[in-house]
Amino acid sequence: MPVADEITINSAVQRCVNAWREALTRKNCKDPVDPGVWERDYAGKAYRKALPWLSTPDNVDAFIACVAQGLAIGAIDPSHATKLLYAAQVAITSRRGRLQADKEARAETADRAKKEASTPTPSPLGKSGGEAAVAAPQVPSSPLSQSRVPKVPAVGTWETTNPTLPTVQPQVPPTPLPPRKEDTDAALAAGGLRIRA
Numbered sequence: 001m002p003v004a005d006e007i008t009i010n011s012a013v014q015r016c017v018n019a020w021r022e023a024l025t026r027k028n029c030k031d032p033v034d035p036g037v038w039e040r041d042y043a044g045k046a047y048r049k050a051l052p053w054l055s056t057p058d059n060v061d062a063f064i065a066c067v068a069q070g071l072a073i074g075a076i077d078p079s080h081a082t083k084l085l086y087a088a089q090v091a092i093t094s095r096r097g098r099l100q101a102d103k104e105a106r107a108e109t110a111d112r113a114k115k116e117a118s119t120p121t122p123s124p125l126g127k128s129g130g131e132a133a134v135a136a137p138q139v140p141s142s143p144l145s146q147s148r149v150p151k152v153p154a155v156g157t158w159e160t161t162n163p164t165l166p167t168v169q170p171q172v173p174p175t176p177l178p179p180r181k182e183d184t185d186a187a188l189a190a191g192g193l194r195i196r197a
Helices: 004-026 037-049 057-073 078-118 181-191
Strands: none
Touching (some): 037 078
């Protein structure tokens, strides 16, 4: 009695071969053993469309078997076969990577569960129970003494309280000089306009 995988492989290969034969029949091929170029191309596309998807390990095995059978009967060109077999290789590698990642995730989850099971959970009531569990936590005081903490003056008082800064009176910006007549005439002449006085 054949194994379940062999049935899947055999049925996939048979489906591809049937697609090949039906395509040759549709093209009215006289010699199915040695079809012409156009018939071979048409039937080869039908054969490739019948290939199983690369979704499960069984399908990958069936896919590889179909490609090998397609090479043997001439349904798949060797240049196409290398690409198809490379796709199967990528699917196998991807599946291995996914299985390895799942295995590592399960191991990490198991380690975390062991660690949580071995660590006892502290009681929310504390050791003595009662009011101690409800009281606010005690925060230790700052290690810096209050005398070493510098005092920051209020906004706007720094200038008046700092003895190292010289006192400077605010200054008014100088008023601009009026434009000279020579400069105005030169600018207008450069622009093509003249003002006659």
